[in-house]
Amino acid sequence: MKAVVYRSPRDVRVEQVPDPRIEKPTDAIVRITSTNICGSDLHMYEGRTSFEPGRVFGHENLGEVVEVGDAVEKIKVGDMVSAPFNVSCGHCRNCERQLTNYCLTANTPGIAGAAYGFADMGPWQGGQAEYLRVPWADFDALRLPEDARDRQNDYVMLSDIFPTGWHSTEMAGLYPGDTVVIYGAGPVGLMAALSATLKSASRVWIVDRHPDRLRLAEEIGAIPIDDSKVDPVQFVLDQTNGWGADCGCECVGYQAHDPMGQEHNNDTLDKLVRSVKFTGRIGTVGVYVPQDPKAPDEFEKQGKVPFDFGLHWFKGQTQGAGQCPVKRYNRNLRSLIHGNKCTPSWIVSHELPLERAPEAYKAFDARESGWTKVVLKPQMSAS
Secondary structure, eight states, X not given: OEEEEEEETTEEEEEEOOOOOOOSTTOEEEEEEEEEEOTTHHHHHTTOSOOOTTOBOOOSEEEEEEEEOTTOOSSOTXXXXXXXXXXXXXXXXXXXXXXXXXXXXXXXXXXXXXXXXXXXXXXXXXXXXXXXXXXXXXXHOEEOOTTTTTOHHHHGGGGTHHHHHHHHHHHTTOOTTOEEEEEOOSHHHHHHHHHHHHTTOSEEEEEESOHHHHHHHHHTTOEEEETTTSOHHHHHHHHTTTSOEEEEEEOSOTTOBOTTSOBOTTHHHHHHHHHEEEEEEEEEOSXXXXXXXXXXXXXXXXXXXXXXXXXXXXXXXXXEESXXXXXXXXXXXXXXXXXXXXXXXXXXXXXXXXXXXHHHHHHHHTTOTTOSOEEEETTSOOO
8 A cells, every 4th residue: 555654754655565464352443634744743854853755644534444353243344434543452451541642552561551653652554645544443433423424634633633632621621701822823823723622712812823824813813912923921921911811732842942943842831830720720732752862952852851840830830731532522522513513624624635745745844834733634536
């Protein structure tokens, strides 16, 4: 089959790789019809992780079931399904507590949590390909409603970024009527803004410096803040009588840059501490890593962050962090899409055949104007 294969930093290629097969009776094989390029793929694309050459990218996957193992009872051939990026067994201690983001079975011993096509997240190949093996299919795969074939660009967001954006607002403890400031208007930040509006936040500020992303945020009622033109902390303080937002979401991660283009892994975290009120709450879903050998200084190379814990402590703030347990949210978010309460595909800028993945990675990594979210369609003709 054709698949998007990592070769070296900023070098991905569409190559022929072995077809996946049923390896255990609980497996299913899914013919991928939509698969997203995610912002977190760029950490690997840029060579900032230990992603191995020859691995297949892709953890935001949707498609049609074409084969099931003998032990699969719920999922049927012909079903359209969303595959959460978390590979999870469903029966370990963490999975039973809805912590599928930290499954104790799906990765190597001593590491909790696994994902498709992701560095340090187990052996699982990604879904930027024509087919994908889904283990523990009855537990993992989410069956989609009858409109799934026509609304793939909405439902494909259930595999990662819509639940992840929602999770950031959950960890931030957002209540109806709260104010929230979101750092990062990439796909996850935009989904956090969508989630906040669905939860009836009274005001949603979103900080970025890319006009195309800020325009998308404004379309759903968020208040855009261009941090290349104004101090975002002061902007939020001015709008809240000097106190700050009720809560905040970090949707950038360890490669955060200041407006001058200098990388500082503490940039958004420290600004959130200053932007959020005393006793406020912060949800951090941007990726941070234990080691970052290509970081700009020795401290950050060890995965450490020079975080302003003193002010964070003094203000009595709380912070949640980590990957999203997609299965905790994806059924309800599926219902919001099916019930026409939201249309997460509003962020999609490009639908492309698999063959154009190298071009798409290059443009998305360069933050070229207009490249806000790319959906690859393996069944789309290259012509």
